[in-house]
Amino acid sequence: MKAVRIHEYGGPEVLRYEDIPDPRPRKDQVLVRVKACALNHLDIWVRMGTTKSPLPHIPGSDVAGEIVEVGEYVTGFQSGQRVLLAPMTFCNHCAACTDGRQNQCAEYSVLGNRTDGGDCELIAVPAVNVIPIPDSFGFNEAASVPLVFLTAWHMLIGRAALRPGHVVLILGANSGVGIAAVQVAKLFNATVIATAGDERKMQRARELGADHIINHYQQKISDEVRRITSKQGVDIVFEHVGKSTWGESLKALKPAGTLVTCGATTGPDVGIDLRFVYSRQLSILGSYMGTMGELHEVLKHVFSGKLKPVVDRAFPLKDARAAHEYMEKSQMFGKIVLNP
Numbered sequence: 001m002k003a004v005r006i007h008e009y010g011g012p013e014v015l016r017y018e019d020i021p022d023p024r025p026r027k028d029q030v031l032v033r034v035k036a037c038a039l040n041h042l043d044i045w046v047r048m049g050t051t052k053s054p055l056p057h058i059p060g061s062d063v064a065g066e067i068v069e070v071g072e073y074v075t076g077f078q079s080g081q082r083v084l085l086a087p088m089t090f091c092n093h094c095a096a097c098t099d100g101r102q103n104q105c106a107e108y109s110v111l112g113n114r115t116d117g118g119d120c121e122l123i124a125v126p127a128v129n130v131i132p133i134p135d136s137f138g139f140n141e142a143a144s145v146p147l148v149f150l151t152a153w154h155m156l157i158g159r160a161a162l163r164p165g166h167v168v169l170i171l172g173a174n175s176g177v178g179i180a181a182v183q184v185a186k187l188f189n190a191t192v193i194a195t196a197g198d199e200r201k202m203q204r205a206r207e208l209g210a211d212h213i214i215n216h217y218q219q220k221i222s223d224e225v226r227r228i229t230s231k232q233g234v235d236i237v238f239e240h241v242g243k244s245t246w247g248e249s250l251k252a253l254k255p256a257g258t259l260v261t262c263g264a265t266t267g268p269d270v271g272i273d274l275r276f277v278y279s280r281q282l283s284i285l286g287s288y289m290g291t292m293g294e295l296h297e298v299l300k301h302v303f304s305g306k307l308k309p310v311v312d313r314a315f316p317l318k319d320a321r322a323a324h325e326y327m328e329k330s331q332m333f334g335k336i337v338l339n340p
């Protein structure tokens, strides 16, 4: 099959489009023909070696496609079925996994991080990862869902316990995870204050349902939040940006507010004044991906049309390098998808 692999870490030039042997499914696995694989910021970390993925390596976490072969021990699936893949790997037999807390499993990882991912024509995965999609749902749309909607759902619902009436600040509403978060927060009738970096992205965030938009390059986030909330602050801050916004994020919280974070795109080292945290009784929560139960739950809302994936642009798989370069310029609004 054709696959995009890295043999060394580095810039987009290390992505090689090459022929490799087809994967063979184990008896407990399903072989899927990849129709679409969406990019995430993780693909850049993987390519650069930040995650120390084993080499040579196929990146790609968000896969949609068609079943071509079902392992002997697998029931309930047939070839030709249209599916998406849960974007994570886990042991499926430890105490955490069997309790439905797969993202606390010692072996938990993102698909395409420690194991080969979906930037290729065929991928073999355990049956537990395989989820059917409706016939009406396009492959590019399906591939744009799993990682970001699962992450946003676990952060807002699983971790920060979002409730109707909450006011939520969502940073980087133009990012994949931000687009998902705005929609999840609106599904729960929260008031959403979103940030974006230019007029076009601000307009797109408004169309997704954000009630207020802050230009995070031209306006001071905490000042705008104070103005919008009549000096109250927000109940929840949805963080994934890290160093460049952390101080403003903490200042935007109301007393006893909750900051939940899943990333540090601009850098992981943030200064925290502990006096500010304890005197204002703030909660700072970490969040990593989510559980299988949460993925099935969020997909119900996606398949019923209440949550909508946003596809920015599709590239042929052989142009993975151009797709990475495009993502690094941060001009997109929505997901970038590769088509084998």
Ligand SMILES: [Zn+2]
Pocket: 090, 091, 092, 093, 094, 095, 096, 097, 098, 102, 105, 106, 107
């Ligand atoms: Zn486990």
